[in-house]
Each structure stands twice: as structure tokens, then as C-alpha cells.
Amino acid sequence: MAQGNGRKPLVADKRNYAGGKRKPAAAKTSGRKPTTGKRRGGFSLLGLFRPRKPAPRPVRKKRGPLGLLLAPFVWAFRLLWGFTWRIGMVACLLVAVAVAFQYARLPEVSAYLDGRARGSVTLLDRNGEVFAWRGDQFGGVVRADTVSPHLKNAIVATEDKRFYQHFGISPRGIASAIRINLREGRGPLSGHGGSTITQQTAKLLCLGRIYDPAEWENERAYEADCRKSSLWRKGTEAIFALAMELKYTKDDILSIYMNRAYMGGGAYGAEAAAQRYFGKSANQLNPAEGAMLAGLLTAPSTLAPTNDLKRSQDRAATVLRLMQEQGYLTTAEMTRFQNNPAGLSEAAAARAGGYFADWVMDSIPDFLGDQTTEDVVIRSTLDQRLQRAAEEALKYVFENKVREGSKAQAAIVVMSADGAVRAMVGGRKTRVSGVFNRATQAKRQTGSAFKPFVYATALELGYSPYDRVLDARYCMNIPGSGQWCPENYTRKFYGEVTLARALRDSLNVPAVKLSEAVGRDKVSRVARDFGIDSDLAAGPALALGASESTLLEMTGAYAGILNGGSSVTPYGVNELRLVADSEALMGASGGIGERVVRTEAAQQLVWMMEKVISEGTGRRAQIPGWQAAGKSGTTSAAKDAWFIGFTADYVAGVWMGYDDNTPLTGVTGGGLPAEIWRETMVRVHEGLEPKPLPMLEPAPIAPPPQPTRRERRKRQVPNLGQELGRAVDNILRDILGN
Known part of the structure; x- marks a missing residue:
């Protein structure tokens, strides 16, 4: 009989049933459903204060020797997995927050297309032809959909062949770069970086940081800071790259990259480089020229064709091979352009104007020359035909x-x-x-x-x-x-x-x-x-x-x-x-x-x-x-x-x-x-008509006038009176002297 407080009686009823087995007590019928041996779902505050019947322990199977041997490892794996997925979730959440933060800070694409810290100086000869450049040359904005497809394909084939497939970072590329670095005896982050074009663009943008003279001593220190390589830096770069992938299209990112990348010879961006080396626009480049520009991205100063044309052409031949392997060129096209490599324009071959250009730059104010923040055009007095004549002589x-x-x-x-x-x-x-x-x-x-x-x-x-x-x-x-x-x-x-x-x-x-x-x-x-x-x-x-x-x-x-x-x-x-003005700031110097x-x-x-x-x-x-x-x-x-x-x-x-x-x-x-x-x-003077010198022969000096016949006779006939007077004077002088 149940007690009034709802608890079971301390002593069970002793009743015998047929078969000699005890039947379970009948469930109470006080409006509640009968309980079963299974644990009910749900959550009740009363359950916190009510003692529960312990669940029956599962029957453990006996472990063999192998199971006993692996037991510690299984336990460690479960423990590690438990930490890993929780930490992974937290890390993913933090990355998502960081990416969202960078995403909110990114401006429109147009703000990132010209990132030079200083302006350029373009020097024209007396006939208006370009013969030299100084400063950070920027030929103008190019976009992935308007630039020569050969240049675009060459860049993708050389720098990031999976550019249009990945989401900003390439785990496969990073793993490959680490393997190569370790195999070559360097640190995992030294040498090959495995960076995608998106990550390289993030580096060119200095992760959105703008040059501030109060923070950096000079622009060189700023650029060095932007190129630092560390684990933290790589992580920040990856977050910025992910934000860019969310904010911009693939062609937008490629456009930023092609406009900001340094391509040697003072040229920033594809348009400036095309003008600098080939004297043409970036939308007119053939495969050999596009391959040469794409090849400069690895080491622009060293590989610049104005420094070593043969080395630059050899690098371009490698780029053409990569383009063929990735389906951008046929084998016949690759062979044809490898056998006919890109050459330099006449202005580029002059190596930035030489002594004359240096002298001109020294003769103008610094704020319009080496330190200009504007794009300046100088029409000079140079005659390139005469310059070649002097050099050849x-x-x-x-x-x-x-x-x-x-x-x-x-x-x-x-x-x-x-x-x-x-x-x-x-x-x-x-x-x-x-x-x-x-x-x-x-x-x-x-x-x-x-x-x-x-x-x-x-x-x-x-x-x-x-x-x-x-x-x-x-x-x-x-x-x-x-x-x-x-x-x-x-x-x-x-x-x-x-x-x-x-x-x-x-x-x-x-x-x-x-x-x-x-x-x-x-x-x-x-x-x-x-x-x-x-x-x-x-x-x-x-x-x-x-x-x-x-x-x-x-x-x-x-x-x-x-x-x-x-x-x-x-x-x-x-x-x-x-460049932006039609009127001259300075005339002849x-x-x-x-x-x-x-x-x-x-x-x-x-x-x-x-x-x-x-x-x-x-x-x-x-x-x-x-x-x-x-x-x-x-x-x-x-x-x-x-x-x-x-x-x-x-x-x-x-x-x-x-x-x-x-x-x-x-x-x-x-x-x-x-x-x-x-x-x-x-x-x-080749081809010129001879002209006389502006000289004046002096009038000859007139000889002294000749004496007349009478004067000559007077000189020949002695004057006796004068002679007698001189004799008397001599005699008196002798007497007085004695």
C-alpha cells in the first residue's frame, strides 16, 4: 500500500503467482501513464530534486590485447578532436568577423587602380617623341576586359593558374610552396610564397594601409613594411584577400593587380610598361610582348628588358611555354613567338635618356622633377638624330x-x-x-x-x-x-x-x-x-x-x-x-x-x-x-x-x-x-645644305705713305747749314767739357 507522500512502501507485498514468479506491481491509475524502463525526454525542474533510478550500464565487451593497446590512443584522439572542433569553430567565427571588418573598409575598385606615391616625368624630344621617363610612370588605367587578352592570359598562367577557381587563397599552392622551400633548405615561409594573385594584390595594397610620414620615415620604409613576411602577416594577408574576393569580382581584382604591379624601368602598371618598353598601348600587345611583361612580375628590376634584354626574352619564352601548357596558345603559336621574341622600342633602347635626361631633371625644380606628385610632361631640345651621331662618333x-x-x-x-x-x-x-x-x-x-x-x-x-x-x-x-x-x-x-x-x-x-x-x-x-x-x-x-x-x-x-x-x-x-593641363607651367629655361x-x-x-x-x-x-x-x-x-x-x-x-x-x-x-x-x-651635318660662316675679314692695314720725290731728294742732299751748326756745337761742347 502506498504511503500518503507518494513514496513506495518499504516492504513489498509477498504474493505468490502461478509459475513461482513474482509479477510486477500494477501501475497506479491515478491519472498518470504507466512508466516504462526507458528514460523520458524533456526537461523538468522537479526532476532536479527527485532522485532518479540509475540507468542500466551497457554490457561491456571484453577487449582483446589489440584493443587494450590502442585504448590510450583512442582516448587521446577523442580528447584532441573535442578540443579541435571547438577551437576550429571559434577560429572560424573570429575569421568571419575579421573578414567582415575588412569587407566594410574596402573602397570601390576605382580607388585602388593608381597607387603611386609620386608622379611621373615624361620627356619628349624637340619633335615631340618620347625618349625618356622618370619617376613612377603610370600610363593610365587598364581593365581585365579591355587589356590585351595575351597579357591577361600570360599573367594568370604565370602567377596563379587557378585564379578563377579558388576563393582568394590556395591551400594547395601554399602546401606546395612550403614543400619546395623546405626541400631547398629554407624556412617554410622563405622563398616561394604560394600566394595567389588576390594575395599579391593585397600585398600591393599594403593591406589597405596608406603611407603616413608620421608612421614611416620614408616611402622606402613603408614599402619594406608592406613586404614583410611572417606568419601573422600571411594570416592578415589571407583575411584581406578573402574580403576582396567577397567585395570585388575576379576581373576587378586582376585589374587592380595589373594597374599597381611594378614592372621595372619606373613603370607602374601594364599600360606604363607597354608604353615604356614597346611604345604601344597595353591593349595592342601580342603574345610575345604580353609574355615579357608577365615575366617581369617575379623580379621587375632584374628582368627589365632595359637592363638585360636577353634575360628578359628568355623569361618570356618560359611564360609562353606555360601559356601553351594551359591551353592559351597552340604549340605552333608558342614556337613562333619564342623564335620571334619581343624587342624594345627606340625610346626604351635609349635607356631612359642617358646623360641628357639626367641633366634636364637636375635643371628643373624638385617638386616638378624627382619629387613630383603630379604627372609632368617636358618638351626638351634634344635631337635624337644628333644624339646618335655624337654617340657613334x-x-x-x-x-x-x-x-x-x-x-x-x-x-x-x-x-x-x-x-x-x-x-x-x-x-x-x-x-x-x-x-x-x-x-x-x-x-x-x-x-x-x-x-x-x-x-x-x-x-x-x-x-x-x-x-x-x-x-x-x-x-x-x-x-x-x-x-x-x-x-x-x-x-x-x-x-x-x-x-x-x-x-x-x-x-x-x-x-x-x-x-x-x-x-x-x-x-x-x-x-x-x-x-x-x-x-x-x-x-x-x-x-x-x-x-x-x-x-x-x-x-x-x-x-x-x-x-x-x-x-x-x-x-x-x-x-x-x-598632363592634366593644357597650358605650360614653364617655358624655355x-x-x-x-x-x-x-x-x-x-x-x-x-x-x-x-x-x-x-x-x-x-x-x-x-x-x-x-x-x-x-x-x-x-x-x-x-x-x-x-x-x-x-x-x-x-x-x-x-x-x-x-x-x-x-x-x-x-x-x-x-x-x-x-x-x-x-x-x-x-x-x-649629313643631309644639310652647306652654309657660310658669319665671319668678317678685317680690312688690311694700310702701309705707311711713301715719301714724294722731292722729299726723297731732300733726304739725299745734306743741309750744309745744319751740318755746320752741329759741328760748331760739338766743338763748343768739347771745349767747355775740358
Whole structure:
């Protein structure tokens, strides 16, 4: 009988049933369903306070020896799995939150298409053709659906062949990269990264971080920070890549990549690289050209075709093979383009403009040049035909007339009479950039090349080329230095000579005497007014070129003689403007200035200098069919040799010497420099009609008037009265003297 509190009786009823077995007590019928041996589902608060009947334990099967041996491992696996799936769920949740956060921060695609930190400078020649680039060149936005399909296919085949299948990261690629790195003896994250194009784009975007001068010392430090490789960095990069995959389409991501990737030679993006190397738009590239650009992505500076064209072509051949393996090209197409690799445009082959482009960049303000944040276009004075002429002339002379292995250097400047520089060679290595420019940076003694300014001063003061000066031993006492006696190069003296002959034969003594006669201060002033800004010697050696100057200065000064006596400022910029503007920010950076000497004096000096080439020390500079004028110069111990001269159309200057001031062997200004000058000017004047020099032959000096017959007779017949008077005077002088 049940107790009133609902609990079972402590003593069960003892009843016998047929069969000798106890029947179970009948269930109570107080409105509840009978219970069963199974546990009821659901949850009740009352169940927390009601004691429950323990569930029957399952009958365990006996384990064999193998089961006992594996039991610890099974237990460990279950424990590990329990932790793993819980931690995995938490990690996935955190990744999802991070991806959502990055997704919310991503801007529209257009904001990421041009990520340069600075602008570009495009240099045009006098005809408007591009010949050089500086800064971060960006040719314009390209998109995956408008760019050449050959470039697009080449990039995918080379950088990420499963780009259109994965979701931003490639576990297979990462595992393969780790395996290769370990096999090659590097760390798992060193070397091959296994990055997808999406991850590479994330790196190019610096994971959305913008350059801040307060955070990074300079742009180089910013870029280095963006390229760091660590486990944390890789994880952050993967999250950013996943967010990009959610935000943008595959073609959007590829477009960002093609616009921001550095492709060598200062070119950022496919359009700039296509213009830089091939002189065409990125939508016009053939498979060989597309393969070459795609091949640069691995190592843009090293593989740039302007650095090593053969190496770049070999890399492009590998890219073409990958394109064939992935079905973008047929075998016949691959073979054809491998046998006909991409070449460089004429401008690209010039290696970014060389010495001339460097000089132009140094002559403009930094905020419009190396440090510009805008895209700048400069129309320059360069004539690419004349530039090739100068380069070929220098190469010809050194290959044929200079001993093999010589370390001697040379420089050439060609300009118009108004100072517009048309060609510039700053050293024997002509296809270079960013190196020492001997035409503009080397200050060397000028030697006899300075003498025309002595004679220009004298002619301005009224001297005639036919005036005479005595070429004989001549000494001066120099305060603090003692006696100084100039000598001619031949160690001989030639007596009384005209000024014209003294300049023609480059005699030293007449030049010094004339300088002292007209005044050194006047000679210095004329030289400075003609454009020689370097410090000029204060002593009498000024007349012999003891002062230092650059080849550019000296050539510009000679241009002043050619143009009729007006100074010139050598210049290389005709116009500078921003790409987005139609009006120029700057005009010509030089040109003709104030008059220095009279036109008549300048033209008489041209006449005298023409004799130097036609009859004097500059005979080796003669140009068949052309009148030419000039002057050679050789310094003491032959450390420097010069030849500067002009025709009616162009002025050219040549310097030759060693960078360390080692004396030249057997070289004078009238020798190899004159030959380099002639070879240059012959090429410069190809196809031009000869013109006479603007020279003026001076009027001959009239001989003294001849005495008349009566005067001659008076001289022959002695005057007896005068003779008697002189005799009386002598007698009286003798008497008084005694």
C-alpha cells in the first residue's frame, strides 16, 4: 500500500503467482501513464530534486590485447578532436568577423587602380617623341576586359593558374610552396610564397594601409613594411584577400593587380610598361610582348628588358611555354613567338635618356622633377638624330684610334647658336643613367681653348686681327711666386706676328702680352659675360686657360661668338606642363641673353678662328664642303685636351682626359679631340645644305705713305747749314767739357 507522500512502501507485498514468479506491481491509475524502463525526454525542474533510478550500464565487451593497446590512443584522439572542433569553430567565427571588418573598409575598385606615391616625368624630344621617363610612370588605367587578352592570359598562367577557381587563397599552392622551400633548405615561409594573385594584390595594397610620414620615415620604409613576411602577416594577408574576393569580382581584382604591379624601368602598371618598353598601348600587345611583361612580375628590376634584354626574352619564352601548357596558345603559336621574341622600342633602347635626361631633371625644380606628385610632361631640345651621331662618333674614334684597354674618358656637347642643347654625351658608356656626367659636372682646366676670349676683348677695344705683337722671350715677376716666363708649345719663338696668326698657331706669349695690354679684368669680364661662371684665375696665366670650367659652359660661350657676340644660357627644356593641363607651367629655361661684344668684333673673331681649322692647329677638324671655326686646348702635362668649334648651324665641344688627372699620352686638343669633333659634326651635318660662316675679314692695314720725290731728294742732299751748326756745337761742347 502506498504511503500518503507518494513514496513506495518499504516492504513489498509477498504474493505468490502461478509459475513461482513474482509479477510486477500494477501501475497506479491515478491519472498518470504507466512508466516504462526507458528514460523520458524533456526537461523538468522537479526532476532536479527527485532522485532518479540509475540507468542500466551497457554490457561491456571484453577487449582483446589489440584493443587494450590502442585504448590510450583512442582516448587521446577523442580528447584532441573535442578540443579541435571547438577551437576550429571559434577560429572560424573570429575569421568571419575579421573578414567582415575588412569587407566594410574596402573602397570601390576605382580607388585602388593608381597607387603611386609620386608622379611621373615624361620627356619628349624637340619633335615631340618620347625618349625618356622618370619617376613612377603610370600610363593610365587598364581593365581585365579591355587589356590585351595575351597579357591577361600570360599573367594568370604565370602567377596563379587557378585564379578563377579558388576563393582568394590556395591551400594547395601554399602546401606546395612550403614543400619546395623546405626541400631547398629554407624556412617554410622563405622563398616561394604560394600566394595567389588576390594575395599579391593585397600585398600591393599594403593591406589597405596608406603611407603616413608620421608612421614611416620614408616611402622606402613603408614599402619594406608592406613586404614583410611572417606568419601573422600571411594570416592578415589571407583575411584581406578573402574580403576582396567577397567585395570585388575576379576581373576587378586582376585589374587592380595589373594597374599597381611594378614592372621595372619606373613603370607602374601594364599600360606604363607597354608604353615604356614597346611604345604601344597595353591593349595592342601580342603574345610575345604580353609574355615579357608577365615575366617581369617575379623580379621587375632584374628582368627589365632595359637592363638585360636577353634575360628578359628568355623569361618570356618560359611564360609562353606555360601559356601553351594551359591551353592559351597552340604549340605552333608558342614556337613562333619564342623564335620571334619581343624587342624594345627606340625610346626604351635609349635607356631612359642617358646623360641628357639626367641633366634636364637636375635643371628643373624638385617638386616638378624627382619629387613630383603630379604627372609632368617636358618638351626638351634634344635631337635624337644628333644624339646618335655624337654617340657613334665617340665609339668610332675609341674603337679605331685609341689603344685597347685605355681608361681615358671623353664628353661631347652639341648645341644651336641660341644655347639649345641638341645632344650630350657625358662619358664613354653612353647608354647609362644616374652616373657622373663629364659634360656638366667635371670642372677641368681649359688650356688654349680659353684664348678666343682674350682676342674677343682686344677686338672689342678696337684692335685689328692684323695688329702685330712680338713673340719673343717674355718674363714677369709674380708676387709671391717669383719670375714666370710663358713658353710656346713648340718651345720656339716666331718674332713679330699678327694677332690672327698668334691665335691660328696657338702661341702663348702673344696671348699673355695681349691680355696684359687690354687688362686681365676686362678679359675676365668678357669671359663671364659669355657664360663662363666658374672661378677665373687672377694671374697672367688667365690668358692660357689656367681656370677651370665645364664642357657645357665652354660650348655655350663659343655659341655666343657664333651668334654675333651675345651671351647664351645653355638649356634643355622648351616647355614643362602637367598632363592634366593644357597650358605650360614653364617655358624655355635658357637662350640668348645680353650682348657682350660688337657684332663686327664677333665676326672678325669667327674669321680668325676659321683660320685655326683651315690653316692652323685644328686642321684635323676640317669638314669636307663646310666652313668651320674652332679652337683646340691642351693643359699642362696634357691632363686635359679640348676642341670646341662651330659651323653656321651647330656648335660642338669635346673634352678628353682621365678622371684621376693622369696625363694623356701623345694627345693634344688638335689630335684625338679634333677627330672626335670632326666625326661628330660630319654625322650631324649629313643631309644639310652647306652654309657660310658669319665671319668678317678685317680690312688690311694700310702701309705707311711713301715719301714724294722731292722729299726723297731732300733726304739725299745734306743741309750744309745744319751740318755746320752741329759741328760748331760739338766743338763748343768739347771745349767747355775740358
